[in-house]
Amino acid sequence: MARIGIVGGTGYTGVELLRLLALHDDVEVVAITSRAEAGRRVDELFPNLRGRYDLAFSEPDVALLAGCDLVFFATPHNVAMNLVPELLQAGTRVVDLSADYRIRDAALWSRWYGEPHASPQLLPEVVYGLPERFRAEIAGARLVACPGCYPTAIQLGFIPLLEAGLVDPAHLIASAASGASGAGRQAKIDNLLSEVSGSFKAYGVSGHRHLPEIEQGLAEVQGGPVSLTFVPHLLPMVRGIHATLFARLSGEADLPALQALFEERYRDEPFVDVLPVGMYPQTRTVKGANQCQISLALPQERDTVVVMSTIDNLVKGASGQAVQNMNIMLGLPEQRGLTQVGLLP
Amino acid sequence: MARIGIVGGTGYTGVELLRLLALHDDVEVVAITSRAEAGRRVDELFPNLRGRYDLAFSEPDVALLAGCDLVFFATPHNVAMNLVPELLQAGTRVVDLSADYRIRDAALWSRWYGEPHASPQLLPEVVYGLPERFRAEIAGARLVACPGCYPTAIQLGFIPLLEAGLVDPAHLIASAASGASGAGRQAKIDNLLSEVSGSFKAYGVSGHRHLPEIEQGLAEVQGGPVSLTFVPHLLPMVRGIHATLFARLSGEADLPALQALFEERYRDEPFVDVLPVGMYPQTRTVKGANQCQISLALPQERDTVVVMSTIDNLVKGASGQAVQNMNIMLGLPEQRGLTQVGLLP
Amino acid sequence: MARIGIVGGTGYTGVELLRLLALHDDVEVVAITSRAEAGRRVDELFPNLRGRYDLAFSEPDVALLAGCDLVFFATPHNVAMNLVPELLQAGTRVVDLSADYRIRDAALWSRWYGEPHASPQLLPEVVYGLPERFRAEIAGARLVACPGCYPTAIQLGFIPLLEAGLVDPAHLIASAASGASGAGRQAKIDNLLSEVSGSFKAYGVSGHRHLPEIEQGLAEVQGGPVSLTFVPHLLPMVRGIHATLFARLSGEADLPALQALFEERYRDEPFVDVLPVGMYPQTRTVKGANQCQISLALPQERDTVVVMSTIDNLVKGASGQAVQNMNIMLGLPEQRGLTQVGLLP
Amino acid sequence: MARIGIVGGTGYTGVELLRLLALHDDVEVVAITSRAEAGRRVDELFPNLRGRYDLAFSEPDVALLAGCDLVFFATPHNVAMNLVPELLQAGTRVVDLSADYRIRDAALWSRWYGEPHASPQLLPEVVYGLPERFRAEIAGARLVACPGCYPTAIQLGFIPLLEAGLVDPAHLIASAASGASGAGRQAKIDNLLSEVSGSFKAYGVSGHRHLPEIEQGLAEVQGGPVSLTFVPHLLPMVRGIHATLFARLSGEADLPALQALFEERYRDEPFVDVLPVGMYPQTRTVKGANQCQISLALPQERDTVVVMSTIDNLVKGASGQAVQNMNIMLGLPEQRGLTQVGLLP
Structure with a gap:
């Protein structure tokens, strides 16, 4: 049993780590920290965990955490890089x-x-x-920077196209939408139900912090500079990211060929599922599951390929991917503790 | 490995059975029937099941089903009683x-x-x-009638009070609310998102079909007639039932005594969780989990006790409870396949 | 043109007052105050008002407000009673x-x-x-305390029964539910979309601040003490209150008689609509409208009468009712500026 | 008073026409037809209209409709073109x-x-x-084809760019999202709350029927062929369309210049509102209002311009625009009956 610590356990990625690890046979959460809630039982704050953990939040004490085999940081930026x-x-x-270690x-x-x-x-x-890119390196890493939620959905959607050199890298477009849990468990008026429910809007259009992370990742795949126009939107719902990606084909390619390319690229990936032609992904299908579902289209057989990529932002977009990384780092089967089926309906 | 069949697999209780049984180690789903979808792959209709089942819907053939050790009916009423x-x-x-066999x-x-x-x-x-009442009888049963969703939440909330003879059985009140998945996966205007979302209403006020089932169950507990005023409401959300129960105390009882009564009654129940005084249940806490969370209050220390009882209507209110019954019938550990943690947020 | 001021214009009742008064021909909003937003244009904070007002928030200055004919306080409690x-x-x-002046x-x-x-x-x-009770007194008042949202829905539902002396006043029950806008535009974790959406819960069960206000009003109607068990719930939606009321008939009364009683009581009320027997109210039907819709049932012809009462908490439950009061006070037609039709769907 | 008829009054555009016309002083709805609901009172089906109309649905009788000055068709396609x-x-x-007369x-x-x-x-x-393009022609028309909802939002967003010849017309992209009311009041499983709520998906990606309508309109503006990649998405909410448009600048243009271009183009349009730089539109802001709000961005000062355009699909995207057309045709002030303020929150 590996001993696991969690720093910053009161946010949504924290409780999601606890949900996933509660059913993981090979690890034990021995410490979970929160300055604000120190002393309070975890299942008092998150009653879905009643009966699963006999654990209270503790002060973020380095000695305590140093006793762990592996520690997750489920904190806002600017915490991890100090500890x-x-x-x-x-x-x-x-x-x-x-986000502390995502940018090189x-x-x-x-x-x-x-x-x-x-x-x-x-940083070096x-x-x-992102196991679909760096599985081998993750296995031996001391420090893994878990990708952001948008970056996970968007990179997984673009990677096969860029690897194959099929699209114009200078004019990539990502119109993506996220559930409100992506904004975290923070007391802000903008995230109130009365502000978000029954409405839809873009935000961060002039520049979102996930942009440099995505461009860095895509440029490495492309082997040269890429330029992405990235517009995130806020959905009136809790969980889920849907990225709709647009790229101009630089050469000839029809839909069957593109479909084959994606299926081949992700054939052995346990958590990336390329849907059959004509079946488009829905965020609910992967709700609660560590899964990315991807679909392709070539509207009107023109020269713009459309990729749709969905994840649960708290699972494959955060805590599930973190557990996946942990499994790889600890030499455990990659799917251990990550077999949840999406909650549909 | 017990061989399992499901009749009527295209509704929400059907897909939920498949979600739960996908992670159950001791049973195998060998047949799932649907007249309308016969021949279609299960994971084409429900893409959350991709990679979990290599199964297509088949015609409801008795010979096929008779080859199963146990068959679930996830059908509208009027199907089971014929087959x-x-x-x-x-x-x-x-x-x-x-509902076919719920009323004696x-x-x-x-x-x-x-x-x-x-x-x-x-019928005899x-x-x-309802394992919390009939665990022993379920173990040996050939035919188990799984309780309705409202009846599960409401009975679990009233049972300790009636067993203890503490309340006036002639004037019980249940004001309950359900997510729209309780109405099933049927093409009706009343269940459209545009009709239900952002709104709340009562329905079936003059008489809902769950009323006789609940009164039958409560009367057996009471050992005499009971009268329940039951008002169901429709919530603008998918999953969850919340029952708010009102009963007049017929004798003296304070909140600590009532709390102790409930905690004692459900101490050994794996799927009923009595919350501490002052913590009220939320439907989201049990979303996707086979759990009933219950809380008590005695507002203003007057003579009306309030019980709040929540379940996921598709899990403890339907498919999860069905799997719980199956486990008991097959002599398996009761929690096998039912360890999912509620999806919060 | 009456000159109108609004104190505390950055909350939901503030913007709702502005929405209603934008189409009111006989009044002009000349001042709207907010300490936090002083200097900022109103339509920058609330872009639905673009083109309607050329107005910025100002500091709450008594001299400015004293120049108004009438001032609305759309503030949290503890502001009005000082100014x-x-x-x-x-x-x-x-x-x-x-709430400052609601309790006598x-x-x-x-x-x-x-x-x-x-x-x-x-206070004297x-x-x-509540115009349906105190229209004449409102006309001449200097200071009107606008009822709370729950108190409006609940009192309008109970009044005819109590006036007629038909029910046991010692055991009234109100199971009510409100959209999240009732909690105001305040940065609290409990009101985040990620906390409220897709879920339902009771709150304030042991004692909600609207209880004494409701009991005060009902006792005056009854002409003697009443006791109400009041359980509010939080709905996963923005606007709307639905109150489900239960009372035990103290004498004989059938549904047609009760229906006639309610229709008679509210025959001349422009903003209370008694629905035909068998039609139950939905909150969406009155969304955005200054309307209370009420329906009655006598389930299974037993002795417990059920009243369902719905309003938009921000309109008939707050700002619409406030404008209705203003119209009465200023001698204007009561419906002036309040003719909006509910937004269905 | 102009005499108005409505064919097909049981859908969402029908009830929305009635909501708007209830407060319109210069017209009277004298006939509303529905084969399925003939004989039933309008306010029984749509209780938000109680007290506003004393009208029942009638059979679609040509003689009756021919007695009207103007008739709205609020029907599925394939009805109007026959009558x-x-x-x-x-x-x-x-x-x-x-859609019957939208394509030339x-x-x-x-x-x-x-x-x-x-x-x-x-057809000729x-x-x-679309009054913002054809106001003069509408005034004298016998037959006006009201634009679709997506086409309204998307064309209003692209028109200034194409008129100015600023962007590459061969690679326009529209990633748009609609509330579920856009799918109409039809009993389909795909539109159930349990299918749509808490989820997001693209649909019609390979080809949506609004595509030829939009391309026809944009080509006329461009004065030459255009090619649009159009991906519609389904939002878990009732009302609202948000279009996020991407176009590559063919020459030099900075954001202030683009902003000035849009402000100038729509300066005199009563129902198109160009937001200040940095303020992005939200669908809720125009909920219930006949308004299009538009915002521009030039992310990272690169060569791809982003336009965000929002409408209420049932108002400026359907019934509000229809009333606007009616006003123009009847020589009434264009804003008559269309002064509703967006319902925020």
Whole structure:
């Protein structure tokens, strides 16, 4: 049994980690921290966990966390980058669900997050935790930066096209939409039910923090610069991301060929499911499941390919992918604890 | 591995049975029937099941079903009562999720369902599948009638009070609310998102078909007649039932005593959770889980006790409870395949 | 043109007042205050008002407000009771949408709100702004306390029964549900979409602040003490209150007689609509409209009468009723500016 | 008072016409037809209309309709094109909300709708009812084809760019999303709350019937062929369309210039509102209002311009626009009866 710690357990990715790990046979959560809720039982804050954990939130104490084999950071940005150096030194491995280590270039990170990076010396060894790209590197990593939710859905949708060199990398478009849980469990007027329910809007259009992360990942795949126009939208619902991707074909390709390309690329991936032609993904189909469902279309047989990619932002977009990374790091079967079926309806 | 059949697999209780049984180690679904969808792959209709079943819907053929150890009926009323006699004769055990066998009195059944009962000869041997009341009888039953969703939530809330003889049985009140999935996967204008979303209403106020079932169950507990005013409401959401129960105390009782009574009654029940005083249940906490959460209040310390009882109508209110019954009937651990944690948020 | 001021215009009752008054021909909003948003254009915060008002929020300045003929307080409690005395002295009339003047007994108010009342000397002259009870008094009032949302729906449902002396006043029950806008435009985790959407729960069961207000009103109707068990619930939607009321008939009464009683009581009320027997109200039917729709049932012809009463909590439950009061106070036709049709679907 | 008829009054555009016309001073609805509901009172089906109309549905009788000055068709396609010739002959003018007369080319219409057009001889005189393009022609028209909901939002967003010749017309992209009321009041499983709520998906990706209508309109503006990749999505909510449009700038243009272009184009349009830079539209802001709100962005100052355009699909996307057309045809002030403020929250 691996000993697991969670830093910042009061947000949605925290409770989702606990939900998934409650049914994982090979690990035990021994510590979960929260400054604000220290001393309070976890199942008092999250009653869905009653009977699953006999655990209270504790202060974020490095000694406690250093006793873990692996620690998840389920914190806002700017927490992990301050604590991780000590943990690594103590021999504890880290899966960071925050944005702190996702950007390889510290200067670029600073530009988007408005502050200096606290541990840039670690950036060279960080492994980007997208198993469909970096499975081998994740296995041996000390520090894994778990991808953001939009970046997961969008990269998985573009990767086969870019790997095959089929599309114009200078004019990629992603029109994506997320449920409100993506904004976290924070007391903000903008996220009230009365503000979000029964409505739909774009946000962050001029520049969203996930843009440099996505472009960094896609550029590595392309082997050269890419330019993405990324418009995120807020959905009047809790969970789910749907990315609708547009790319212009640079050569000849028909839909059957594109479909075959995607099926081949993800044939052995346990958590990426390429749907048959004509079946489009719905976010509800992957609700609660560590799954990305992808579908392709070539409307009117013209030259613009459309890729639809859906995930549960809290599972394959965050905590499920984090557990997937943990499984790989610990040498466990990758699907251990991640067999939940999507909750439909 | 027990061989399992499902009759009527295209509704919400059908897909929910498949979701739960996909992760159940001791049973195998070998047949799932649907006249309308015969020949179509199950995971084409319900893409959340992709990769879980290599199964297509088949015509409802008795020979096929008779080869099963146990068959679930996930059908509207008026199907099971015609097919079950043959199946029992063939040695197949049955868990009926429909209303056909819930009422012990055939004449009463006919009054509420507007037609004669097709197999009244079986009624004497039917066991009512509420394990918290009839666990021992379920174990040996050939035919179990799975309770309705409202009846499950409401009976579990009233049972301790009636068993203790604490309340006036002639004036029980249940104000309950259900998500729209309780109305099934049927093409009716009344259940369109555009009709239900952003709105709330009562329905069936003059008489809902679950009323005689609930009164039958409560009268057996009370050991005498009970009278219930039952008002169901339709919630603008998919899953969940919340029952708010009101009863007048016939003697002295304070909240701590009532709380102790409920905690004692359900101490050993794996799927009934009495919340601490002051914590009220939310339907989301049990979403996707086979769980009933119950809370008590005695507003202003007056003489009316309020019980709040929540379930997921498709799990503890239908398919989860059906699997629980199956486990008991097959001599399996009662929690096998039912360990899902509620999906919060 | 009457000159109108609004104190506290950044909440939902504030923007709703502006929505209604934008189409009111006989009044002009000349001042709207907000400490937090002073200087900001109203239509920047609420873009639905673009093109309707050329107005910015201003600091809550008494001199400014004193120049108005009538001022609405759309504030949390504890604001109006400090400012109103000065305004009345200046000859400005007041409609207070907050709770400050709803309870006639200052000691009782203090018990529920946890602080002393700041202007108890005004309580004797306050008129409770339920036109269906106090139309004549409202006309001449200087200070009208607009009823709460639950109190409006619940009192309108019980009044005919109590006036006729038909029910046991000692055991009234109200199981009511409200959309999340009832909790206001405040940054609280409990009101996030991710917390409320797709879920349903009771709250304030042991004692909600609307209880003393409702009991005060019903006791006046009854001419003696009443006891109400009041359980509010939170709906996963924005607007709407649905109250389901239960009362035990103390004498003989059948449904047609009860129906006739209600129709007679509200025959001349422009904003109370008694639905035909068998038609139950839906909150969406009155969405955006200053309307209360009421329906009656006598389930199974037993002795418990059920009344269903729905309003839009922001209109007949707050700002619409406030405008109705204003119309009466200013001698305008009561329906002026209140002719909106419910937004269905 | 103009005499108005409505054919097909039981759908959402029908009830919405009635909601709007209830407050319109210059017209009177004298006939509303429905084969299925003939004889039933309108306010029984739509209780939000209680007290507004003393009207029952009647059989679709030509003589009755021919007695009207103007008739709205709020029917599915394939009804208007059969009845309109007779009405025009009788001197009745027509605003058709269905798709029958939107496509100028009968052969193209047949390709998308799978049947021959029943009155192609009328196509040359049809005026496309987008007042922002054809106000003068509408004034004198006998037969106006009201634009579809997506076509309204998308065309209003692209028109200024195409008129100015600023973008590549061969690679326009529209990623749009609609509330479920866009699918109409029809009993289909796909539109059940349990299917749509809490989920998001694309549909009609390979080819949606609104595509030829939009391309026809944009090509006329461009004065040459355009090619649009159009992906509609289904939102888990009732009302609202949000179109996110992408176009590649063919020359130099910065955001202030684009903003000025849009503001200038729509300066005198009463129902098109160009938001200030940085304020993005939300569907809720125009809920219930005959309004299109538009916003522009030039993400990262690259060469792809993003336009966001929102309407209420039942108002500016259907019945509100139909009333706007009616006003123009009847020589009434264009805003008569269309002054509703968006219902926020």
